[in-house]
Amino acid sequence: MADKVVLAYSGGLDTSAAVQWLKEKYHMDVIAFSVDVGNEPDFPAIREKALKIGAIKSVVKDARKEFVQDFIFPALQANALYEGQYPLATALGRPLMAQLVAETALAEGAAAVAHGCTGKGNDQVRFEVSIGALSPGLKIIAPAREWGMTRQETIEYAQKRGIPIPVTVANPYSIDQNLWGRAIECGILEDPWTEPPEDAFIWAQSADKAPAKPEYAEISFEKGIPVKLNGKMLDGITLIQQLNDIAGKHGVGRIDHIENRVVGIKSREVYEAPAAIVLIQAHQALEAMCLTRDQLRFKQMVSTKFADLIYDGLWFTSLREDLYAFVQSSQRFVTGDVKVKLFKGASLVVGRRSPYSLYSHGLATYDKGDSFDHTAAEGFIKLWGLAARTQKQAQGKK
Numbered sequence: 001m002a003d004k005v006v007l008a009y010s011g012g013l014d015t016s017a018a019v020q021w022l023k024e025k026y027h028m029d030v031i032a033f034s035v036d037v038g039n040e041p042d043f044p045a046i047r048e049k050a051l052k053i054g055a056i057k058s059v060v061k062d063a064r065k066e067f068v069q070d071f072i073f074p075a076l077q078a079n080a081l082y083e084g085q086y087p088l089a090t091a092l093g094r095p096l097m098a099q100l101v102a103e104t105a106l107a108e109g110a111a112a113v114a115h116g117c118t119g120k121g122n123d124q125v126r127f128e129v130s131i132g133a134l135s136p137g138l139k140i141i142a143p144a145r146e147w148g149m150t151r152q153e154t155i156e157y158a159q160k161r162g163i164p165i166p167v168t169v170a171n172p173y174s175i176d177q178n179l180w181g182r183a184i185e186c187g188i189l190e191d192p193w194t195e196p197p198e199d200a201f202i203w204a205q206s207a208d209k210a211p212a213k214p215e216y217a218e219i220s221f222e223k224g225i226p227v228k229l230n231g232k233m234l235d236g237i238t239l240i241q242q243l244n245d246i247a248g249k250h251g252v253g254r255i256d257h258i259e260n261r262v263v264g265i266k267s268r269e270v271y272e273a274p275a276a277i278v279l280i281q282a283h284q285a286l287e288a289m290c291l292t293r294d295q296l297r298f299k300q301m302v303s304t305k306f307a308d309l310i311y312d313g314l315w316f317t318s319l320r321e322d323l324y325a326f327v328q329s330s331q332r333f334v335t336g337d338v339k340v341k342l343f344k345g346a347s348l349v350v351g352r353r354s355p356y357s358l359y360s361h362g363l364a365t366y367d368k369g370d371s372f373d374h375t376a377a378e379g380f381i382k383l384w385g386l387a388a389r390t391q392k393q394a395q396g397k398k
C-alpha cells in the first residue's frame, strides 16, 4: 500500500498540478484537504475537482469560526497591519491551515503533508514553521518548490494531464483570499509603476462607480471585538462579510503595497480588504477614547511586533502568545460604538462613544461648564520646561 500524503488543496493551479506530481514523483496516495476560511463560495466544486484529478480522498473543513475568533479578532484587537498597510489576511490563515493539516495527517495515518507554496514566498515559511512547531517530525513536501517549473510550464504540465486550470488570459492573476482580505499577484502587477488595472479588483469597486451618496456604518465593540453592525447583533463571520460588501461597494479597502517578504524580496502586493480596513480604523478610534496616551503609545509598539510575528510565520510562539496577553488585557474597557462614513473610496470615522470614555467634556470645552483648573497650568509649565531652560542656559550658546 502506498504511503498517504495530506495536501493542503486550494483548487488553484499549483495545488492541482501537485496532486498528479505527488503521485508521479513520490508514488503517494494524495488526500486533498481544503480549509474554508471564507475564501471560496464553491467547495463542492473543489472537492469534485480534487477527486477527478486523482486524489484518493477529498476533505473540506469549515474553519471560518475558529479563523474569526482565534486569528482575525486577536489581530484586530492588536490593530495588526504589516508595514502599516497589509491587514495580514493570508498570513493569518496559514497557521490555522497548518494546524488543521497536521491534525488531519495524524487522523489519516499519513506519512507526510504537502503544500503548494513556491520557494519565493512567505507562505512556505508560515506553513513549515507552524507544522514544525506543532508536529515536529512530520515530513513536509513542497512540490512547487521542488519541481522547478515556471508558471507557464506548470500550466502546460496541468494541461497535458487534463487538469482544468483557473488561469486564463481573462484571469491573469494569482489570488489568495479569505474573510479578512484578498491578495492579488502576478501579471502586470509585477511592474510597480503600473497602476493596478480595474479587473484586479472584485470586492472594492472603483471610487468613481461608487454610490453618489455616502453611507454610514455603525460598529459596536465589546472589549475590542466587533459585535454589532448598525445596531444589529451579528456573529463575527456575518459581520465581516456584510462590512466587506458595504465598504467594498463604496470603493473602500484597496491597498497597493511594496512589501518586504521574509525571504528578503521586495514585492508589489495588491490587496482589497474593505472590512479589515474599516474595522481596524474604527477599533483604533474607540481605543483613542478609552485608553490613555501611555497605553496607546505602548500598544502601538506591541502592534508593530505582533504584525511582524504574524507575517513572519511565528504565530505558534511564546512571544506571540505573551504579546496577545497584553493586547487582550488592554481591551477590557474598549467597549462602545463608532460611526464610520463611507464615500467614494474613503472611510472616515465621524463619531465615537463609550461608557468607559476618558473624554471629558468638562475638561475639553471652551464654553460654559469648563472644569479644567487654569491656574494649575502655570506651575505645570514652569516645571515641565525646567530641563529645557536649564539646558539652553548651560549649553545653548553654541
Ligand code: ARG
Binding pocket: 088, 089, 090, 091, 122, 123, 174, 175, 176, 183, 185, 259, 269
Ligand atoms: N504577500 C502576502 C503575504 O505574504 C499575500 C500572499 C498571497 N499568497 C499567495 N499564495 N498568493 O501574506
